[in-house]
Amino acid sequence: xxxxxxxxxxxxxxxxxxxxxxxxxxxxxxxxxxxxxxxxxxxxxxxxxxxxxxxxxxxxxxxxxxxxxxxxxxxxxxxxxxxxxxxxxxxxxxxxxxxxxxxxxxxxxxxxxxxxxxxxxxxxxxxxxxxxxxxxxxxxxxxxxxxxxxxxxxxxxxxxxxxxxxxxxxxxxxxxxxxxxxxxxxxxxxxxxxxxxxxxxxxxxxxxxxxxxxxxxxxxxxxxxxxxxxxxxxxxxxxxxxxxxxxxxxxxxxxxxxxxxxxxxxxxxxxxxxxxxxxxxxxxxxxxxxxxxxxxxxxxxxxxxxxxxxxxxxxxxxxxxxxxxxxxxxxxxxxxxxxxxxxxxxxxxxxxxxxxxxxxxxxxxxxxxxxxxxxxxxxxxxxxxxxxxxxxxxxxxxxxxxxxxxxxxxxxxxxxxxxxxxxxxxxxxxxxxxxxxxxxxxxxxxxxxxxxxxxxxxxxxxxxxxxxxxxxxxxxxxxxxxxxxxxxxxxxxxxxxxxxxxxxxxxxxxxxxxxxxxxxxxxxxxxxxxxxxx
Numbered sequence: 001x002x003x004x005x006x007x008x009x010x011x012x013x014x015x016x017x018x019x020x021x022x023x024x025x026x027x028x029x030x031x032x033x034x035x036x037x038x039x040x041x042x043x044x045x046x047x048x049x050x051x052x053x054x055x056x057x058x059x060x061x062x063x064x065x066x067x068x069x070x071x072x073x074x075x076x077x078x079x080x081x082x083x084x085x086x087x088x089x090x091x092x093x094x095x096x097x098x099x100x101x102x103x104x105x106x107x108x109x110x111x112x113x114x115x116x117x118x119x120x121x122x123x124x125x126x127x128x129x130x131x132x133x134x135x136x137x138x139x140x141x142x143x144x145x146x147x148x149x150x151x152x153x154x155x156x157x158x159x160x161x162x163x164x165x166x167x168x169x170x171x172x173x174x175x176x177x178x179x180x181x182x183x184x185x186x187x188x189x190x191x192x193x194x195x196x197x198x199x200x201x202x203x204x205x206x207x208x209x210x211x212x213x214x215x216x217x218x219x220x221x222x223x224x225x226x227x228x229x230x231x232x233x234x235x236x237x238x239x240x241x242x243x244x245x246x247x248x249x250x251x252x253x254x255x256x257x258x259x260x261x262x263x264x265x266x267x268x269x270x271x272x273x274x275x276x277x278x279x280x281x282x283x284x285x286x287x288x289x290x291x292x293x294x295x296x297x298x299x300x301x302x303x304x305x306x307x308x309x310x311x312x313x314x315x316x317x318x319x320x321x322x323x324x325x326x327x328x329x330x331x332x333x334x335x336x337x338x339x340x341x342x343x344x345x346x347x348x349x350x351x352x353x354x355x356x357x358x359x360x361x362x363x364x365x366x367x368x369x370x371x372x373x374x375x376x377x378x379x380x381x382x383x384x385x386x387x388x389x390x391x392x393x394x395x396x397x398x399x400x401x402x403x404x405x406x407x408x409x410x411x412x413x414x415x416x417x418x419x420x421x422x423x424x425x426x427x428x429x430x431x432x433x434x435x436x437x438x439x440x441x442x443x444x445x446x447x448x449x450x451x452x453x454x455x456x457x458x459x460x461x462x463x464x465x466x467x468x469x470x471x472x473x474x475x476x477x478x479x480x481x482x483x484x485x486x487x488x489x490x491x492x493x494x495x496x497x498x499x500x501x502x503x504x505x506x507x508x509x510x511x512x513x514x515x516x517x518x519x520x521x522x523x524x525x526x527x528x529x530x531x532x533x534x
Contacts, residue, residue, distance in 0.1 A: 002192045003173045004072040006199070006234040007033050014210065014236045021240040021258070022062050029236075032066060035152055039070030042151040043101065046124055050075040050166050053097045053175065056220075057090065057104040057112070059083040059243045063128045063148055064220055065229060067103050068174075075167040076101075079175045079187070082221040082508040083108075083243075090115040092184060093177055094122055096381060101126065103148065126151055169193040175380050176223055178321045187380030188321045197373035198324035199230040201346040205328055206262070206289060206315065210236035213286075214262040215255055217242040217269070222509035223321050224293055228264060245510070248272045252282060259286040263312075266294040266510040270301045271448050273308070275472055284309050293317040293325070294511050296417060296435065298442035299338040316341060318417060322389065323374045323401050326350060327415050339439065340414040348372035352409045365418055368407040375401045406433075425454035427462045428492045437485075437493055441466060444484045446474035449504055452495065453518040466495035467517050469504055 010019065011033035019029040048054070054071045056078055058064040064080075071078040079097050081090065083105075090111065094102065098121045104112055105128050112125065128148040169192040177185040208214075214232050216239055218225030232239040240258055245251060252273075255263060265273075270292070273279070290305055290312050297316045305314050313331040318341035320326060327350065329342030344350045351359050352366040360366045371393060378386035378399075393400045406418040418433050425432040434452035441450050449469040454462035470476055478498040485494040499521060505513040 001169060001196055002072065002167055003195050003230065004069050006230055007036065007069050010233050010236045017236065018238050019233065020062060020065060021238065025062055027062060035066045036069035036073055038152045039066055040073035043070060043074040048074050048076050048101060051171065052076040053079050053099045054101040054103065055079045055081055055094060055097065055099040057081045057085065057102060057108060058128055059105065060220055060241045072173060077172040077174060080221045080226060082219060084508050087111050087114040089185065091117060094119045097175060097187060104128065176321050186382060186385065189377035189380050191377055194374055194376050195230060197347060199227060199234055201348065201374065202227065202325055203231045203235055204346050206291065208235045208237060212237040212261045213259060214239045215251065215260045216264065217245045217251060218264060219508055223324055224264060227324065245269050245272065248276060252276065252279065255287065256282040256284060261286055261288040263287060264291045266292065267297055267301060268506060268510045268512065270305060274304055279308055285311050287312040289313045289315060291315040291317060293319050294509055296341065298439060300443050302334060320403055322376050323370050326370055337414050339416060341417050342415060343413055348374060350415065352407050362411040363408050365406055365408045368403040368405050370401040370403060375399050425462050425464055427454065427464060428460045430492045432464065432493055437466065437489065440488050446471050446476045449512065451504060451512050451514050451517050453514060455522060463496040465497045465499060465521060467499045467501055469501050
């Protein structure tokens with residue numbers, strides 16, 4: 001089975017059912033499948049070959065959904081890119097992936113034009129323009145550039161009946177680029193069977209069905225946002241997409257008016273929701289579940305979400321792009337396992353191992369290892385890093401994912417995130433988890449968001465810094481935080497410096513950009529906005 005069959009099967013089973021809602025557009029499964037098939041035919045006529053890479057550089061939209069399924073139907077591999085990407089990074093990915101086609105928005109003309117140096121393998125640019133009108137931007141690459149809708153309806157092209165011949169489930173379906181330790185993005189390779197395994201498992205524990213209506217504001221370049229498409233179409237459900245969560249009130253209105261049943265979020269979205277004073281006037285009785293991943297959802301956030309949306313189950317989850325998802329905390333266990341990221345998802349095993357690769361006992365800290373069909377294929381054109389992270393398993397052809405994350409697992413099999421290996425703070429002879437400090441300080445009334453990291457200290461090895469965003473209207477001093485820390489943390493875990501922010505820099509996927517925060521802090525070390533706790 002191929003990833004594109006999730007659309008084809010639902011188009012056959014639910015042809016006239018609304019599958020996708022975007023702004024004023026409402027498309028049924030049959031329409032999406034037909035448009036994707038026509039686009040696939042165009043790509044084949046334009047010379048695309050099996051295994052070719054196609055970069056999709058578009059905001060969340062109808063076009064991006066049709067494009068990715070059209071690419072898959074043509075037997076190629078799509079590379080979904082962040083719509084906010086800058087020329088330098090776009091140039092790197094176009095060169096690294098060897099993309100032969102680029103699909104993008106007309107409003108990104110200057111960015112694209114400035115990112116084409118040495119992209120010799122890029123042969124075609126397809127522009128998304130309104131009303132299907134060609135926009136004459138061929139100068140950005142060559143005369144072959146044309147409009148997205150023009151390519152679909154050109155010469156009244158009909159779907160090619162042979163477009164599904166050739167690809168098999170071990171072929172690559174997509175490459176997702178993530179931040180790399182060297183500074184250059186790493187391309188995580190996902191086969192069709194990897195994607196489908198993860199899609200089925202997540203859909204199973206979230207109990208997604210054909211009655212569900214999913215609100216997705218997460219970018220498709222972020223695997224959490226991308227998989228909302230696959231899960232929705234696998235189950236014959238409906239998905240409503242927005243470009244972002246920039247206007248929370250508008251999203252909240254749609255949750256009520258469209259009778260949304262599922263709402264995937266990240267912690268920064270929850271923090272914005274809590275700032276809306278008028279939530280109580282809306283009817284959220286349709287909302288069946290709220291899911292979270294990317295960063296751990298503080299228990300205080302979970303409690304607030306449960307009060308705001310009492311009919312909804314809250315799923316706290318943990319995952320990596322390298323395997324999509326690792327674990328979920330069943331809602332029934334939230335109160336008794338409030339600090340846990342849950343249990344392994346269906347059709348997957350997890351282990352905590354020591355430095356020699358031996359499994360450790362309950363509550364012993366070690367590296368998390370993942371086993372299952374959801375473990376991806378490795379990093380594109382990076383065999384050295386692939387060999388370190390993706391290692392041979394017990395059986396022929398099996399691959400284990402060494403996550404690089406430190407965990408412990410209790411006697412019941414519930415996982416507890418401790419830290420990234422390289423995030424651990426060494427201070428006063430102790431190893432300190434930033435996550436543990438963040439969890440404690442999150443429970444302090446008035447703190448909205450927090451990011452903890454270490455800076456060099458000649459005496460103690462490292463000093464602890466807590467960067468804090470306060471809730472609107474709250475006034476808390478560094479001394480207040482020190483007092484709370486003293487009451488709730490061991491002495492060696494108390495932050496030495498407190499840095500107050502109006503808001504944190506965020507990644508395109510909504511995660512707090514801790515690297516940027518710590519790097520900026522190192523430049524200024526202690527500013528007038530900081531309070532050293534002594």
